Amino acid sequence: MTAPAAERIPDLRSDLIGAGLTVDALTALWGEEAAEALHRGQRTPAERALARREPSALATLARLFVLGRPVPQAEAAAALPALGVAGAIELGLLTLDESTGTAAPAIDLRPYGFVDAAGPAEWWIVSDLGELALGHALPEDHVLGVGGASLTLSGLMLQTPVDTALDLGTGCGIQAMHAARHARRVVATDISPRALRLAALNLALNEIDGVELRLGSMFEPVAGERFDHIVSNPPFVITPRVEGVPAYEYRDGGMVGDALVASFVSGCGEHLAPGGVAQLLGNWEYRGAGDGLERVRDWVDASPAPLDAWVIERDVEDAVRYSETWIRDGGTRHGTPEFEQLMGAWLDDFERRDVQSVGFGYLLLRRPAGVATGIPTLRRFERLHGSLGANEAGLGVHLGEALAAHDLQAALEDDELARLRPVVAGDVTEERHLWPGADSPTAILLRQGGGFGRVVSADTGLAALVGACDGELSVGAIAAALAQLLEVDEDALRRELLTAVRGLLVDGFLRG
Structure with a gap:
């Protein structure tokens, strides 16, 4: 692109704005189904939709630069009033067939x-x-x-x-x-x-x-x-x-x-x-x-x-x-x-x-x-x-x-991590599976709605810890309370939960 050609870029921008060449405008021009077909490499639905539309600068530019079809030179000139056909050729956007009077796209240009x-x-x-x-x-x-x-x-x-x-x-x-x-x-x-x-x-x-x-x-x-x-x-x-x-x-x-x-x-x-x-x-x-x-x-x-x-x-x-x-x-x-x-x-x-x-x-x-x-x-x-x-x-x-x-x-030792007051992420949900008539779940799953959509299998202790993470209580305090409630060894439960908390922080289930 030569310096003189580059000077025509504002004219091109002006024409694209004037025609309203946007993603939403193209979708409205030929419809959702035709837009999806284009993504699959099928342009016939879009062409059929254009044939039913009134002529416009948007339709001409869409036919040229998105569908890759030639148009009459006069239509190209009308759709590019500031740049003109000569300017479009200078920028390498169009080629001209004098024998047929048509302008053909030399590039793909789309929103x-x-x-x-x-x-x-x-x-x-x-x-x-x-x-x-x-x-x-x-x-x-x-x-x-x-x-x-x-x-x-x-x-x-x-x-x-x-x-x-x-x-x-x-x-x-x-x-x-x-x-x-x-x-x-x-x-x-x-x-x-x-x-x-x-x-x-x-x-x-x-x-x-x-x-x-x-x-x-x-x-x-x-x-x-x-x-x-x-x-x-x-x-x-x-x-x-x-x-x-x-x-x-x-x-x-x-x-x-x-x-x-x-x-x-x-x-x-x-x-x-x-x-x-x-x-x-x-x-x-x-x-x-x-x-x-x-x-x-x-x-x-x-x-x-x-x-x-x-x-x-x-x-x-x-x-x-x-x-x-x-x-x-x-x-x-x-x-x-x-x-x-x-x-x-x-x-x-x-x-x-x-x-x-x-x-x-x-x-x-x-x-x-x-x-x-x-x-x-x-x-x-x-x-x-x-x-x-x-x-x-x-x-x-x-x-x-x-x-x-x-x-x-990674920068926190276990004692420091235990003092952290995490909050459960807003996209985390809990899913429990029980046999009919059973009091205790056979599986507890923590599901992440965002990120990589991870699913973590949790036991009663981990699920309870995550549920209690509201930013008020520390991990250590929650672990101590759970050990008393579940009647298990506090040190062993604390070590187990701290290891799990590290992973849940990195994966985005908990926020520190």
């Missing part, structure tokens, strides 16, 4: 709304046209828009205000834009010059300042620098490194197997300020009879810089299904010779390393701070498979609270 700790917001996001609009497989330099992985990472992002943040592998710039809401200064890097150009357009279009864009691979563009927060949706997809297999810049990092994620874990500690946190998405291989999550633990343990670690595996796919997923993601269709060729290459690659399946999940890594010269206190590797529903969108705040709670309880 994106979200809510974070700072409140609700909405942006316009520019990215490359997808498979639906192109009608063929994606080019290798494709710049992805806001996909499922982007939404997952932005939902996980800590919201704590910091001085500096790094978005490694920024793509269209979406994570850098989110980071700019809590960081004073953001550096965003990518190996793709085209991605950086589109990221610059998105930043300017949405009037987001304080983000510096740099070209380069992994941590090379920030050599010698440290950050308070690093976020990355890296190109972690495990792709065969053989001729004939496309390597998409947005997802394929150019390393064998899961080496890219291992490399990130190894290198991020040197670029974190004391107390700084890195968050990323990643894949890890299950080789032979080995445990993929243990591979990640080994990477953390081998890090040159000490790291706290909280790793959550969200899913595991067998080698065949994993291959299908990513071949199809690139736009190669099932049943074609190209698909079969790529499937063979993927399975050959997995067989060479005896890969049975691939795990996917979140990594949260922290450079410890404090008088203990950075000795790690957090080592948590867990599996939380299955849907989290709406919870996943707001996990960033929960993770920040969980880290603070971990630090609180």
